[in-house]
Amino acid sequence: MSDYLLEVKNLTKRFPIKGGLFGKEVAAVKAVNNVSFKIKKGETLGLVGESGCGKTTLGRSILRLIEPTSGEIFFNGEDIVKFESDRLRQVRRKMQIIFQDPYASLNPRMTVGAILSEPMEIHKLNIGKEVRKKRLYELLDQVQLPKDALNKYPHEFSGGQRQRVCIARALAVEPEFIVCDEPVSALDVSVQAQVVNLLMDLQKDLGLTYLFIAHDLKVVEYISSRVAVMYLGNMVEVAESHELYGGSRHPYTKALFSAIPQPNPNIKHDRILLEGDIPSPMNPPTGCHFHPRCWQANDECKQTYPSITNQSETHEYKCHNPIQL
Numbered sequence: 001m002s003d004y005l006l007e008v009k010n011l012t013k014r015f016p017i018k019g020g021l022f023g024k025e026v027a028a029v030k031a032v033n034n035v036s037f038k039i040k041k042g043e044t045l046g047l048v049g050e051s052g053c054g055k056t057t058l059g060r061s062i063l064r065l066i067e068p069t070s071g072e073i074f075f076n077g078e079d080i081v082k083f084e085s086d087r088l089r090q091v092r093r094k095m096q097i098i099f100q101d102p103y104a105s106l107n108p109r110m111t112v113g114a115i116l117s118e119p120m121e122i123h124k125l126n127i128g129k130e131v132r133k134k135r136l137y138e139l140l141d142q143v144q145l146p147k148d149a150l151n152k153y154p155h156e157f158s159g160g161q162r163q164r165v166c167i168a169r170a171l172a173v174e175p176e177f178i179v180c181d182e183p184v185s186a187l188d189v190s191v192q193a194q195v196v197n198l199l200m201d202l203q204k205d206l207g208l209t210y211l212f213i214a215h216d217l218k219v220v221e222y223i224s225s226r227v228a229v230m231y232l233g234n235m236v237e238v239a240e241s242h243e244l245y246g247g248s249r250h251p252y253t254k255a256l257f258s259a260i261p262q263p264n265p266n267i268k269h270d271r272i273l274l275e276g277d278i279p280s281p282m283n284p285p286t287g288c289h290f291h292p293r294c295w296q297a298n299d300e301c302k303q304t305y306p307s308i309t310n311q312s313e314t315h316e317y318k319c320h321n322p323i324q325l
């Protein structure tokens with residue numbers, strides 16, 4: 001059996017833009033392009049990149065909440081892109097998602113008890129009433145919410161508590177893999193650390209594997225064993241999180257990580273300000289998509305898209321003219 005729970009190969013997602021009288025495809029947003037990566041069992045892979053670079057599209061495509069245009073997604077060694085109805089439902093039980101906004105993702109008319117029971121019903125976990133009640137209390141305990149939460153409605157909770165309800169809902173069907181799509185971005189800073197620590201404790205206790213999407217690089221560095229960096233639909237660098245700060249080879253990663261504030265003012269730290277806007281994913285630049293904003297770009301970068309360079313077993317990047325370490 002392989003060490004990898006998830007192996008994504010050449011995943012691509014295009015959103016067609018239709019227009020004209022007959023609704024013909026007039027253009028396409030290339031949201032995710034030929035993305036390949038692996039996640040080991042029990043590991044957290046962080047996913048970072050500017051807004052619109054395709055993080056959410058990638059996360060949702062992996063769970064087939066949106067259908068990938070092409071590519072393969074091996075989960076426990078099986079390509080789930082080929083799965084239909086029954087098998088897809090079975091595998092979905094093992095793969096869950098937690099969203100950014102705990103306000104929008106809970107039905108305001110359902111009690112927490114009903115919210116947590118729903119996934120068990122959908123997945124036909126036919127357990128008796130008594131066993132289910134025990135399971136609901138166990139879930140609340142796992143996310144550190146009090147027992148009386150069962151009969152309350154989402155509006156009776158704070159943002160952090162609601163996100164705990166969302167986490168409990170994801171856990172209800174005993175998943176192996178969870179896509180965490182900016183799970184703490186909408187929360188107060190003081191609450192963010194509690195929720196991140198809860199996710200880390202749950203990972204340890206339940207052996208979970210995460211894809212953790214976030215804007216906040218500090219949070220990503222803290223929770224992830226490895227980090228993947230996306231730019232305009234492409235994965236441009238993947239490395240162990242401690243390697244990326246100071247050891248990144250892709251100029252985009254370097255710029256992104258140079259923006260993290262350093263607590264120690266004595267450490268020399270040059271902040272790199274990227275110039276220019278993010279290009280449109282409908283019409284990406286030729287060659288390396290980052291070249292119009294890159295201070296290292298040469299002629300080759302303008303013409304050909306770089307292939308993968310393996311710096312080490314855990315570190316790879318796509319760049320013709322990488323940062324010299």
Ligand SMILES: Nc1ncnc2c1ncn2[C@@H]1O[C@H](COP(=O)(O)OP(=O)(O)OP(=O)(O)O)[C@@H](O)[C@H]1O
Nearest residue numbers: 015029031049050051052053054055056057058281
């Ligand atoms: N349903 C859709 N139809 C057309 N375009 C879409 C659709 N969903 C996303 N996109 C486009 O795909 C690209 C990637 O979007 P996505 O939401 O995956 O980015 P993201 O990295 O998650 O951004 P953010 O950090 O803001 O959450 C964007 O250009 C977006 O406008």
Ligand SMILES: [Mg+2]
Nearest residue numbers: 055056057181
């Ligand atoms: Mg997103």
